[in-house]
Amino acid sequence: MSLKKLATETSATTVRFFGKIHGTKSDYYIAETQVEAEEEGDVEEREADFEPKGTGVNVYTYFVAKSSMSEWTRLPDISPSELKAARAIRVLFSGDLDRYIYTNPFFFGQEKIYLRAQIARITQSTVIIPKGVMRTVEDNDRDIEDNAPEEGDLVLPTTHAMADPAMWVHKNLNILKNCRTAHADPEEPEGAEDWDAEVEKKKIEDADPYDPRLKQITKDCQIALTKTTK
Secondary structure: OHHHHHHHHHOOOEEEEEEEEOOOOOOEEEEEEEOOOOOHHHOOOOOOOOOOOOOHHHOOEEEEEOOOOOOOEEOOOOOHHHHHHHHOOOOOOOOOOOOEOOOOOOOOOEHHHHHHHHHHHHHHHHOEEEOOOEEEEOOEEEEEEEOOOOOOOOOOOOHHHHOOHHHEEEOOOOOOOOOOOOOOOOOOOOOOOOOOHHHHHHHHHHHOOOOOOOOEHHHOOOOOOOOOOO
16 A cells, blocks of 8 residues: 555656665665656756766666554666775665765765665666566667567467576666666767777777676676685
8 A cells, every 4th residue: 555655656657666675773665657858947957977867877766664553765867986985885774865975985975875875776687577578679689678479479488497507587777887788888088089989989898898688697707705814
């Protein structure tokens, strides 16, 4: 009932319960929504490489509440600089959105910024779907679409087959080193000679490559576990 109320109040096209994050004083119940893009007059001044609402790490709008009976609070959209700062620190959540975080490396902002950054990292990295449910678009391998088979060609995998990790793929775009999901087009420097936009773009992508869309989770990099000595 709380999610239905949220959908009505925000005119969201989709709403789902994202999950719960524990805090030292109180917890966060998180709702993931899709709302219409902001009006031109509602957009505040932002960084040049900010990904607009409805795209990249800001494709969804998130709301948090202390419980299913409390009011929902909208989290701000996230910028690349905020994501970069959040990647460099580890902090326990308190449950207070307005708490300022003081760390080394320095983190500028309140807990709501840090919370929104962690949600973005979780969303872009851990949403998986069964292999074959979606496919890349024919003329753009960065976009995906429903893989609707011809009538009679649908073969459902068995439960045993779905237990194989190779049957699962990543759905969302990965966050690059630039803390976005896409590279901005390179700008031609003043007075440059023989400057080629495609060559410069390839250099950028080679230094910070995209993950293939619908990549199998078995191809993820292994996390190195460090052993501690007593």
